[in-house]
Every structure is written in structure tokens, then in C-alpha cells.
Amino acid sequence: MSYFDRALIVITVVGILTGLVGTFVVLRKRVLFAQALTHATFPGAVIGILLGFSMQLGAVVACALIVGTITLIGRITPGGAGAASGVLLAGGFAAGALAQAFGSSVPVDMTALLFGSVLSVSTTDGVLAAIALVLTLLALVFAGKHVVYAMFDPEGYRGLGYEPAAMDALLMVLTTITVVVTMPAVGAILTIALIAAPAAAARALTARLGVMLAIAPTLSVASGVLGLLLSREFSVSAGASIALVATALLGVALIAGRWMPRRLRGEVVA
Numbered sequence: 001m002s003y004f005d006r007a008l009i010v011i012t013v014v015g016i017l018t019g020l021v022g023t024f025v026v027l028r029k030r031v032l033f034a035q036a037l038t039h040a041t042f043p044g045a046v047i048g049i050l051l052g053f054s055m056q057l058g059a060v061v062a063c064a065l066i067v068g069t070i071t072l073i074g075r076i077t078p079g080g081a082g083a084a085s086g087v088l089l090a091g092g093f094a095a096g097a098l099a100q101a102f103g104s105s106v107p108v109d110m111t112a113l114l115f116g117s118v119l120s121v122s123t124t125d126g127v128l129a130a131i132a133l134v135l136t137l138l139a140l141v142f143a144g145k146h147v148v149y150a151m152f153d154p155e156g157y158r159g160l161g162y163e164p165a166a167m168d169a170l171l172m173v174l175t176t177i178t179v180v181v182t183m184p185a186v187g188a189i190l191t192i193a194l195i196a197a198p199a200a201a202a203r204a205l206t207a208r209l210g211v212m213l214a215i216a217p218t219l220s221v222a223s224g225v226l227g228l229l230l231s232r233e234f235s236v237s238a239g240a241s242i243a244l245v246a247t248a249l250l251g252v253a254l255i256a257g258r259w260m261p262r263r264l265r266g267e268v269v270a
Contacts, residue, residue: 003119003120004119004228004232006121006123006126007118007119007121007185007228007238008225008228009126010118010121010125010126010129010185011118011185011221011224011225011228011242012221012224012225013126013129013130013133014129014181014182014185014186014194014220014224015194015198015217015220015221015222015223015224015225016133016217016220016221017129017132017133017136017178017181017182017217018178018182018191018194018195018198018217018220019198019199019202019213019216019217019218019219019220019221020136020137020140020213020216020217021136021174021175021178021195022034022178022194022195022196022198022199022216022220023199023202023203023209023212023213023216024147024151024171024174025171025175025195025196025199026196026199026200026203027151027199027203027209027212028151028168028171030171030175031192031195031196033070033172033175034175034179034192034195034196035192035196036066036070037063037066037067037175037176037179038179038183038188038189038191038192038195039091039188039189040059040062040063040065040066041059041062041063041179041180041183041188041191042095042096042113042114042188043062043095043096043099044058044059044060044061044062044063045058045059045062045096045113045183045188046058046096046099046113047062047099048061050099055113055183055184056128056180056181056183056184059179059180059183060176060180063176063179063180064176067172067176071172096113096188112187113183113187113188114187114188114189115186115187115189115190115237115239115240116183116184116185116186116187116190116191116238116239117184117185117187117238117239118184118185118186118224118228118238118239118242119228119231119238121184121185122184125181125184125185128181129181129182129185132177132178132180132181135177136174136177136178139170139174143167143170146162146167147167147170147171148209149167150162150164150166150167150168151167151171175195178195179191179195182194182195185224185239186238186239186242186243187239190239190240190242190243193223193242193243193246193247194220194223194224194242194243194246197219197223197243197246197247197249197250198215198216198217198218198219198220198223198246198249198250199212199216200250200253201215201216201219201249201250201252201253201254202215202216202219202253204250204253204254204256204257204258205253205256205257205260219246219249219253220246222245222249223242223243223245223246223249224242226245227241227242227243227244227245227246228241228242230245
């Protein structure tokens with residue numbers, strides 16, 4: 001298998017994954033949280049490489065620390081989780097830069113960490129992405145209805161004897177996994193583009209969750225494949241091309257959704 005074929009397969013798997021998880025991230029209004037996670041992977045990946053471990057392992061540890069910090073702050077100070085996420089955006093880059101400076105004797109490809117290198121992804125990266133996709137599909141099949149119920153009617157969900165926080169935690173875990181396995185393809189900075197843009201585009205086109213879960217992965221895969229083809233054609237960064245295509249598709253969806261009849265979008269018309 002050529003490196004380009006492998007890149008196409010990985011970006012397709014990652015596209016389906018980010019589209020599915022991104023839909024819930026957008027509906028739950030956790031885009032800033034997801035962006036904080038993408039930035040947290042940067043210092044984690046740097047430290048993991050410097051210590052001789054895998055990039056993904058370092059990213060997972062960093063994400064776990066970030067999730068724990070944001071959750072703790074949110075419980076101590078109502079409304080503080082959003083502020084903490086914003087602060088951690090800058091803190092993540094600062095920590096990564098300092099870690100790389102202290103470990104300058106160890107070669108770290110900063111460009112690949114920040115913007116990804118989908119053309120050089122390994123078979124291991126692809127396997128990890130596939131495992132993450134399978135786990136996400138299983139979670140949505142067995143707990144998807146609970147996640148939706150807890151997200152849109154937390155009080156009613158609690159009234160049934162369940163705890164909405166458990167479903168929120170599940171979404172955090174799925175988001176963390178998605179961020180970590182997507183990073184090798186499009187990097188710490190551009191991962192949020194594949195998570196948020198296709199899902200936001202799907203939300204602009206329809207109000208039906210089932211349809212969103214079909215449109216978002218389709219747009220995410222299209223962004224990845226088209227961006228990859230454009231990068232080969234014009235010899236530019238694949239990660240940047242993918243992010244730009246995803247952004248462009250979001251723009252088109254926002255315009256189309258504005259002019260689309262409400263009935264077609266699945267909205268209730270009085």
C-alpha cells in the first residue's frame with residue numbers, strides 16, 4: 001500500500017469519527033472544550049516524545065489532566081469551566097513550547113505536531129483511529145439515546161433515576177479519544193476544524209439528529225479527501241488544505257441553510 005492510499009484510508013476513518021462525535025460536541029455546545037483538548041494534546045505529545053513514549057500516550061495523559069481540571073473548576077465555580085477552557089488554550093501552547101525548549105536535544109517535529117502530517121501517518125495510527133471509531137459506534141449504539149436524553153432534558157433524565165453527568169462524562173471521553181487519534185493526521189491546531197465545522201454545517205442544514213449524524217461524517221470525509229487531493233495537486237500542507245475545505249463547506253451550508261425551507265430542515269412549522 002502506498003503512503004497516499006494509507007493517508008486516504010486514515011483520513012476517511014478519522015472523518016467518520018470526527019463527524020459523529022462532532023455532532024454531539026456542537027449540540028452540547030462543547031466546541032471550546034474540544035478546542036482546549038486539541039491544544040492540550042500538544043504539550044502532552046511533546047513530553048511523550050521527549051520521554052521516549054508514543055505521541056498518543058502523552059496526548060491521552062495531557063487530555064485526562066485537562067478534563068479533570070476543567071471538571072473540578074466547573075464544580076467549584078459555576079460557569080468557571082468555560083473560562084478555564086479559554087485559559088488552557090494559551091496554556092497548552094506555552095507548556096508545549098517550554099517542554100520542547102528544555103528537551104531541545106531530542107528532535108521534535110513541531111510542524112507535524114501543530115499542523116499534522118497525514119501523508120506520513122503509520123499503520124499504527126490507522127489502527128488506533130479504527131479502534132476509536134469502533135468504540136464510538138458501540139457507545140452510540142448502546143448509550144446514544146441516553147446521551148441525547150441527558151443532553152436535551154437533563155431534569156427529566158434525572159427524574160428517571162439516571163445521572164446526566166455520567167452521559168456528559170461519556171461525551172468527554174469520546175471527545176478525548178477523537179482528539180488524540182485525529183492529531184497525527186491534521187495536528188493539534190487543525191483538529192478542531194474536522195470536529196466542529198462538518199457538524200456545524202450539518203446543524204445548519206437540518207434539525208433532525210439522525211440526519212445530522214449522516215451529513216456530518218459525510219462532510220468530514222469529503223473535507224479530508226478533497227483537502228488531501230488538493231494538497232497533492234498544489235504541493236501545500238495537507239492539514240491546512242483539509243481545514244480550509246471544511247471551513248468552506250461550513251460557509252456553503254450556512255448560506256444554503258438560510259434559504260432552505262423550514263420543512264426540509266425538519267423544523268416544526270406552525
